[in-house]
Amino acid sequence: xxxxxxxxxxxxxxxxxxxxxxxxxxxxxxxxxxxxxxxxxxxxxxxxxxxxxxxxxxxxxxxxxxxxxxxxxxxxxxxxxxxxxxxxxxxxxxxxxxxxxxxxxxxxxxxxxxxxxxxxxxxxxxxxxxxxxxxxxxxxxxxxxxxxxxxxxxxxxxxxxxxxxxxxxxxxxxxxxxxxxxxxxxxxxxxxxxxxxxxxxxxxxxxxxxxxxxxxxxxxxxxxxxxxxxxxxxxxxxxxxxxxxxxxxxxxxxxxxxxxxxxxxxxxxxxxxxxxxxxxxxxxxxxxxxxxxxxxxxxxxxxxxxxxxxxxxxxxxxxxxxxxxxxxxxxxxxxxxxx
Amino acid sequence: xxxxxxxxxxxxxxxxxxxxxxxxxxxxxxxxxxxxxxxxxxxxxxxxxxxxxxxxxxxxxxxxxxxxxxxxxxxxxxxxxxxxxxxxxxxxxxxxxxxxxxxxxxxxxxxxxxxxxxxxxxxxxxxxxxxxxxxxxxxxxxxxxxxxxxxxxxxxxxxxxxxxxxxxxxxxxxxxxxxxxxxxxxxxxxxxxxxxxxxxxxxxxxxxxxxxxxxxxxxxxxxxxxxxxxxxxxxxxxxxxxxxxxxxxxxxxxxxxxxxxxxxxxxxxxxxxxxxxxxxxxxxx
Numbered sequence: 001x002x003x004x005x006x007x008x009x010x011x012x013x014x015x016x017x018x019x020x021x022x023x024x025x026x027x028x029x030x031x032x033x034x035x036x037x038x039x040x041x042x043x044x045x046x047x048x049x050x051x052x053x054x055x056x057x058x059x060x061x062x063x064x065x066x067x068x069x070x071x072x073x074x075x076x077x078x079x080x081x082x083x084x085x086x087x088x089x090x091x092x093x094x095x096x097x098x099x100x101x102x103x104x105x106x107x108x109x110x111x112x113x114x115x116x117x118x119x120x121x122x123x124x125x126x127x128x129x130x131x132x133x134x135x136x137x138x139x140x141x142x143x144x145x146x147x148x149x150x151x152x153x154x155x156x157x158x159x160x161x162x163x164x165x166x167x168x169x170x171x172x173x174x175x176x177x178x179x180x181x182x183x184x185x186x187x188x189x190x191x192x193x194x195x196x197x198x199x200x201x202x203x204x205x206x207x208x209x210x211x212x213x214x215x216x217x218x219x220x221x222x223x224x225x226x227x228x229x230x231x232x233x234x235x236x237x238x239x240x241x242x243x244x245x246x247x248x249x250x251x252x253x254x255x256x257x258x259x260x261x262x263x264x265x266x267x268x269x270x271x272x273x274x275x276x277x278x279x280x281x282x283x284x285x286x287x288x289x290x291x292x293x294x295x296x297x298x299x300x301x302x303x304x305x306x307x308x309x310x311x312x313x314x315x316x317x318x319x320x321x322x323x324x325x326x327x328x329x330x331x332x333x334x335x336x337x338x339x
Numbered sequence: 340x341x342x343x344x345x346x347x348x349x350x351x352x353x354x355x356x357x358x359x360x361x362x363x364x365x366x367x368x369x370x371x372x373x374x375x376x377x378x379x380x381x382x383x384x385x386x387x388x389x390x391x392x393x394x395x396x397x398x399x400x401x402x403x404x405x406x407x408x409x410x411x412x413x414x415x416x417x418x419x420x421x422x423x424x425x426x427x428x429x430x431x432x433x434x435x436x437x438x439x440x441x442x443x444x445x446x447x448x449x450x451x452x453x454x455x456x457x458x459x460x461x462x463x464x465x466x467x468x469x470x471x472x473x474x475x476x477x478x479x480x481x482x483x484x485x486x487x488x489x490x491x492x493x494x495x496x497x498x499x500x501x502x503x504x505x506x507x508x509x510x511x512x513x514x515x516x517x518x519x520x521x522x523x524x525x526x527x528x529x530x531x532x533x534x535x536x537x538x539x540x541x542x543x544x545x546x547x548x549x550x551x552x553x554x555x556x557x558x559x560x561x562x563x564x565x566x567x568x569x570x571x572x573x574x575x576x577x578x579x580x581x582x583x584x585x586x587x588x589x590x591x592x593x594x595x596x597x598x599x600x601x602x603x604x605x606x607x608x609x610x611x612x613x614x615x616x617x618x619x620x621x622x623x624x
Contacts, residue, residue, distance in 0.1 A: 089527025106540035
């Protein structure tokens with residue numbers, strides 16, 4: 001498989017009056033055609049900023065302070081802003097969390113789907129219109145000719161997110177970056193939208209990078225998973241293996257905090273403590289203050305993301321020692337994840 | 340004003356968040372303004388008097404005797420001057436807002452989008468213009484340019500654009516971080532397309548609402564300039580000069596100043612109702 005996207009050692013910093021917030025700290029990931037990669041972590045873990053950095057959409061004043069982003073084999077960090085925009089937008093498209101704000105409220109949804117074909121791909125209006133209608137049909141919108149003329153506020157959340165997917169597809173990208181695409185939707189609609197994305201992947205070989213805090217969404221969609229904490233990837237590997245046998249205490253703790261419908265729930269488990277302050281330099285592992293398996297080394301020395309076995313990596317000093325982790329995190333209570 | 344109404348009305352997005360298309364406030368405002376515009380357009384049908392024809396033998400007549408609102412100190416028909424004055428004041432008021440709206444709006448759009456030195460320089464210029472009192476600057480400019488409607492347009496445009504630049508810039512700063520603007524950027528659309536189709540229709544409402552009250556302000560500016568002898572040249576009928584001439588007779592013929600004054604108030608009311616109606620329709624507060 002050819003890598004559509006390769007991010008290496010990406011760093012993003014946000015200058016604030018109180019100091020520099022080091023939000024993304026050396027993140028590396030890659031995505032290939034037809035593959036779905038998940039990026040999971042709690043709020044403030046840097047997952048969305050990573051995605052926006054890749055798409056060159058960082059909010060002011062956040063800036064990329066290090067690392068390389070290679071898209072379709074070309075390093076975009078060396079390009080001019082204009083070249084980069086052109087290259088990125090022809091290779092990738094992005095889907096956002098809130099489909100109401102992600103659509104222009106003053107434009108018919110069909111025209112928004114047809115916009116890139118007309119303005120960028122040089123299609124005639126009538127063929128772009130036909131193409132847009134076809135895309136609407138493809139993402140599962142019934143009666144696409146009629147829906148073409150609707151305004152965003154006239155459609156339901158699930159339908160709007162389908163429109164957003166259709167807009168993303170209109171540019172014929174190899175890779176779709178999705179930032180919490182189902183978080184704002186009901187569970188049943190969530191499943192439908194994820195179904196659309198899965199079909200695109202299967203039928204058209206579109207790659208997918210999915211950012212979410214919802215492990216259930218990831219486990220049903222992505223074959224590869226990156227777990228982020230405090231601006232770093234702390235564990236990386238095939239989704240099934242990570243979920244069944246986490247090798248980073250944070251992944252284990254995250255899995256334990258997912259309620260299991262088959263078990264009697266006495267109380268929802270949460271991870272004690274608070275996420276790290278990214279304004280400060282963290283000498284050791286960012287998770288150490290909350291980690292039940294912490295050892296002295298964790299607070300003084302940063303564990304690197306080191307390979308453990310085939311295709312897996314964990315940034316934990318005790319990754320190979322997981323049998324000896326305290327029992328309350330050693331076994332994922334959830335057992336098996338469900339989509 | 341047609342360009343201002345265009346995107347809002349056609350785009351409907353802001354306008355259509357709630358199903359209600361028309362509301363009582365908007366309807367009342369439009370009806371009132373419509374009546375004023377009709378009265379101005381069909382002035383020759385509503386009165387047979389010539390607004391500038393003098394008849395010194397029939398000066399300062401009471402209402403009645405063929406003169407609906409009597410005559411002024413030069414024997415001109417007050418009702419005719421009121422109707423023809425609407426032509427002058429509505430036209431000058433609207434045009435004196437149109438140019439600042441277009442120029443200030445365009446500059447604010449670019450400044451908010453681009454940021455950087457352009458934004459910095461533009462906003463400092465805005466600060467300077469804002470620091471000087473509106474009337475002082477307008478009067479000084481009209482004085483320098485010579486009196487007449489053209490000078491009024493230029494002076495009000497030079498001073499008035501700053502408000503639109505500020506409003507639109509502020510709205511763009513918010514809108515450009517909205518996801519639809521990010522999506523438009525991500526999809527590689529040309530900048531002009533993002534600005535004109537994705538941002539402008541979504542930021543124009545605030546500027547449009549402001550322009551409604553700004554029309555009243557520019558009518559007042561014209562009135563003030565007329566008072567200082569820098570306004571619309573005589574004998575063109577205009578409400579400002581009518582008020583100014585009428586005030587000499589305020590104790591005997593109070594309506595000479597009060598009626599054109601009321602016309603200004605009604606115009607202001609109509610425009611304020613339209614502005615409120617649009618805000619209400621958009622569902623914003």
